[in-house]
Amino acid sequence: MSVTLILVGVGIPTSGLLRRGRFDPVAKQWVIPPVRDRGRSPNPDASTQHERRFEMVDLQPFSYDTPGQINAWVDHLAALEKSLRLLHDTEGMLTSGSMPEYLFQRTNGVVGLLEKLVQRGCRVAIEGGSEQLTKELLSRCAVLPTDLPDLDADSGEQPLIPPVESRPRKKPKNRNTAFDDSGPAVESAG
Incomplete structure (x- = not known):
């Protein structure tokens, strides 16, 4: 019986999800052995039968060139x-x-x-x-x-986030003071 699964994730090949691992009781974590393939697999990175049964499709961000x-x-x-x-x-x-x-x-x-x-x-x-x-x-x-x-x-899971281009604020124009009324002349007491 054939079954098609479409799974989406980040870093699947390096996650160990498709490889056999062992639990290390001293480190209290799962240890995934490095890929060791003797050239018998059509997938050069495959180390287990389970991994060879999946076809990885790498989805890149959209491009905007053509x-x-x-x-x-x-x-x-x-x-x-x-x-x-x-x-x-x-x-x-x-x-x-x-x-x-x-x-x-x-x-x-x-x-x-x-x-x-x-x-x-x-x-x-x-x-x-x-x-x-x-x-x-x-x-x-x-x-x-x-x-x-x-x-x-x-x-490397997090993509580069482009900065928001802030528009430079226009420098306010200096106020024209030619017609300003400075008030009544001050008489000097003297």
């Missing part, structure tokens, strides 16, 4: 857009104008970062009453490493 990659990103944004529950019509909110490029720059194409940014943006839009996601609104929303507590930054 028209096909851009279309894939925009298609993903369109699917996300359909799931938004804001009062105003959400069609085109994430996919029109320069919004796809803006969202890619903010997330480097990492789906988890995109979802956190959109979640935070929706919360701000609802609380503020605008019920719309705009670049101006999203620029006030930061995605921080603390938003991804389940991912270990030291192991």
Whole structure:
């Protein structure tokens, strides 16, 4: 009987999940032996029969270099857009104008970062009453490493989070004082 399982996870090949391990009572932790393959397996990294039965598919973040990659990103944004529950019509909110490029720059194409940014943006839009996601609104929303507590930054699980580009504030113009009235002249007592 054939069964197809689709499992998603981070660092599966190095986690030991697919390899046989042993519990070390002294260290009180599981020990996963290094991969030792004698060249008999079609998978050079496989060490056990269990590991050879899985085909690992490495999913990378979206890219934004070719028209096909851009279309894939925009298609993903369109699917996300359909799931938004804001009062105003959400069609085109994430996919029109320069919004796809803006969202890619903010997330480097990492789906988890995109979802956190959109979640935070929706919360701000609802609380503020605008019920719309705009670049101006999203620029006030930061995605921080603390938003991804389940991912270990030291192991490389946590993606690089691009900083929010803050627009430089315009320096206020000096006030024209040519017509200021300095009040009545002060008479000197003397």
